[in-house]
Amino acid sequence: MKEVKRIAYLVRPTEGGIRAHVLALLSQIDRSRFEPVLICPPTVSLFHEAEKIGIQVLPLDIVGEINPRRDFRCVVQLRRILKRIRPNIFHMHSAKAGLIGRIATFGISPRPRLVLTEHVFIFDERTGRLKRVMMALTERLLARATDRIVTVSEALRHELLVEMGINPRKVITIHNGIIFQPLVHVAKPGKLVGTVSRLAPQKGVDHFLRAAALVCKRVPGTRFVIIGDGPYRTQLESLANSLGISERVEFMGYRTDAIGMVRTFDVFVLASTRESFGLTLVEALSQQIPVVASRTGGITEIVDGETTGLLAEPGNAEDMADNICRLLEDPALAASLAARGCDFVRSQFSAERMAQETQNMYEELLS
Structure with missing residues (x-):
């Protein structure tokens, strides 16, 4: 033996x-x-x-x-x-x-x-x-x-x-x-865009908020969710207020049921300016949620910008907002990217x- x-x-x-x-x-x-x-x-x-x-x-x-x-x-x-x-x-x-x-x-x-x-x-x-x-x-x-x-x-x-x-x-x-959770489709409560991230400078949540302010002008009624906590939370809440979107953005803090919340998103965003991998992207794609992410670090090994999700230049709120709006305004594109992204991450990660x-x-x- x-x-x-x-x-x-x-x-x-x-x-x-x-x-x-x-x-x-x-x-x-x-x-x-x-x-x-x-x-x-x-x-x-x-x-x-x-x-x-x-x-x-x-x-x-x-x-x-x-x-x-x-x-x-x-x-x-x-x-x-x-x-x-x-x-x-x-x-x-x-x-x-x-x-x-x-x-x-x-x-x-x-x-x-x-x-x-x-x-x-x-x-x-x-x-x-x-x-x-x-x-x-x-x-x-x-x-x-x-x-x-x-x-x-x-x-x-x-x-x-x-x-x-x-x-x-x-x-x-x-x-x-990751250990994949069952693929579950849930009813979507209106247009909802969200992220799961530690609230620290390199995670780019400030760029996500600036992009959210631009999306609000193009796609009225869109709401935003931020799941996660960290040392930058107070500054980010102040930024949301100064951008005039505090009523559209919900800071949910750390959640043990984050994957359940992600299933309700129309678009998942990872706005990091520096990211070695992007585990939350894999989790979101595994639930067939279309994604927009920064073109940086290990993210591009998950999202290619064409078939598994869309990519924006790091720190560029306008580029990120354009890609979010593209998915919100084109359900067929969003569904196609989500399906192919789901197949890819479940086979590779x-x-x-x-x-x-x-x-x-x-x-x-x-x-």
């Missing part, structure tokens, strides 16, 4: 795409071949969700931001855990988990195979040159001790190779995958496919 290999997963505090990715992976992993152990903060929902599906979960006081004192204690605690459970593979998710995790494994014997999955772009327009150089140098050094680095899109892989200078033989792309590619990587590393 073949030996079951233990895979330890390290996750920092997260409630967004990383949480969904890890939970989907854990739910699909073949437990006749691999024994998953999740290491994460006990305060996040992933801790309890993983327990519910029978995953062994170990608590770790890891924080999202750089905090030297707490990070040092975390490294010490993590080393004790790894020495006790002795995983065959140690799979870290996100740059912060990768930093803590790889430092913690120095000198451990036997050393597990190290895998890091990067979920988001490392740099943005606010990252200064000196910080870029230091971050790139640190990652190149840590990459030497890493057996495989996984990116969730080709766009993110390109950043690691070109801007970080990582050895291309170590970096592979395994696209994100399933959790089963993601898990199989990940397990193939594990087998290769252990051979």
Whole structure:
């Protein structure tokens, strides 16, 4: 009988795409071949969700931001855990988990195979040159001790190779995958355009609101919904008021039933100015909701601008409004794009496919 290999997963505090990715992976992993152990903060929902599906979960006081004192204690605690459970593979998710995790494994014997999955772009327009150089140098050094680095899109892989200078033989792309909900058609309550997004500057919700103001003039009666929360909410609510559309826009905050709300949309919009993948696009398209998204990052690996959805230039509210109106005013086009988009994402971005590619990587590393 073949030996079951233990895979330890390290996750920092997260409630967004990383949480969904890890939970989907854990739910699909073949437990006749691999024994998953999740290491994460006990305060996040992933801790309890993983327990519910029978995953062994170990608590770790890891924080999202750089905090030297707490990070040092975390490294010490993590080393004790790894020495006790002795995983065959140690799979870290996100740059912060990768930093803590790889430092913690120095000198451990036997050393597990190290895998890091990067979920988001490392740099943005606010990252200064000196910080870029230091971050790139640190990652190149840590990459030497890493057996495989996984990116969730080709766009993110390109950043690691070109801007970080990582050895291309170590970096592979395994696209994100989701556990698809049943395709359900619901009655549409008038013309409704919405987005699901963290309310942070790079998500471009301010551009969505400016586009909404333009759509209101061309397609009277259209309403808008924003699902999600974040540090930018107060500013966005003020912007909606200054644009004169506050009565047309509903800020719904974080919702556990977001997919049910998305089913009522006539158009789904993702206005990010920088996006490594775009998991919410996959979720919307999987419900045959036509989409308009920014032509940036990993989004173009989901939406091609012609057959699976429409693309607008990042930060261009006029272009985004034109595309939203095009779908609202042409139901046949909207239905065609939604149907083809649904077929595409359900064939390409399933959790089963993601898990199989990940397990193939594990087998290769252990051979």
